Amino acid sequence: QKEVEQNSGPLSVPEGAIASLNCTYSDRGSQSFFWYRQYSGKSPELIMFIYSNGDKEDGRFTAQLNKASQYVSLLIRDSQPSDSATYLCAVFASGGFKTIFGAGTRLFVKA
Amino acid sequence: GAVVSQHPSRVICKSGTSVKIECRSLDFQATTMFWYRQFPKKSLMLMATSNEGSKATYEQGVEKDKFLINHASLTLSTLTVTSAHPEDSSFYICSARPLASDTNTGELFFGEGSRLTVL
Numbered sequence: 576q577k578e579v580e581q582n583s584g585p586l587s588v589p590e591g592a593i594a595s596l597n598c599t600y601s602d603r604g605s606q607s608f609f610w611y612r613q614y615s616g617k618s619p620e621l622i623m624f625i626y627s628n629g630d631k632e633d634g635r636f637t638a639q640l641n642k643a644s645q646y647v648s649l650l651i652r653d654s655q656p657s658d659s660a661t662y663l664c665a666v667f668a669s670g671g672f673k674t675i676f677g678a679g680t681r682l683f684v685k686a
Numbered sequence: 687g688a689v690v691s692q693h694p695s696r697v698i699c700k701s702g703t704s705v706k707i708e709c710r711s712l713d714f715q716a717t718t719m720f721w722y723r724q725f726p727k728k729s730l731m732l733m734a735t736s737n738e739g740s741k742a743t744y745e746q747g748v749e750k751d752k753f754l755i756n757h758a759s760l761t762l763s764t765l766t767v768t769s770a771h772p773e774d775s776s777f778y779i780c781s782a783r784p785l786a787s788d789t790n791t792g793e794l795f796f797g798e799g800s801r802l803t804v805l
Binding site: 582606607609611616617619620621624653654663665667673674676677678679 | 692705718720729730731735777779792794795796797798800801
């Protein structure tokens with residue numbers, strides 16, 4: 576079982592719609608959860624992080640965490656073509672000291 | 687946010703030569719830096735964890751004599767690809783974890799990446 580799993584996609588949504596990206600993780604000791612965006616040929620950039628169960632909103636982005644279900648998601652409201660990228664879910668457990676990345680979900684926002 | 691600078695951004699070299707890539711944390715100190723490689727349309731692959739003042743920890747399957755890592759200060763880690771071959775051509779990315787958050791958050795900041803092409 577992979578430690579951090581994401582649907583590779585591609586996920587295609589029309590401009591203005593809500594894009595929903597999902598991630599599951601296997602280590603119940605995980606304590607920090609991150610979403611990174613990576614454009615083609617570029618390095619990842621941090622979008623959001625979440626530590627506590629529930630929702631965390633930042634502009635058009637909302638991260639959701641459910642530790643009981645070992646599930647974290649990212650919602651992008653009012654999707655724009657510029658949001659088209661690969662979104663990486665990352666999980667950190669202090670005991671392991673490493674941040675584990677999922678394989679990423681490719682998102683296409685159609686104009 | 688914290689800034690990590692990686693240099694060079696692109697390098698083309700002949701087969702058999704060695705290439706050094708630098709990763710610097712510009713406005714914070716990092717006891718730990720991470721090196722990744724990424725093939726086109728593939729996920730990040732962690733190569734090694736670079737620890738300031740000690741030997742790097744390599745992931746399974748990564749040749750430590752091929753990919754030399756030095757972390758001589760709290761702001762600089764280098765990756766040297768020795769005797770490079772065409773199959774080493776890839777996108778190499780470093781990341782750093784701020785010293786203040788070493789034991790709590792796991793937040794990483796990435797360099798811009800270095801695209802290596804070995805002819």
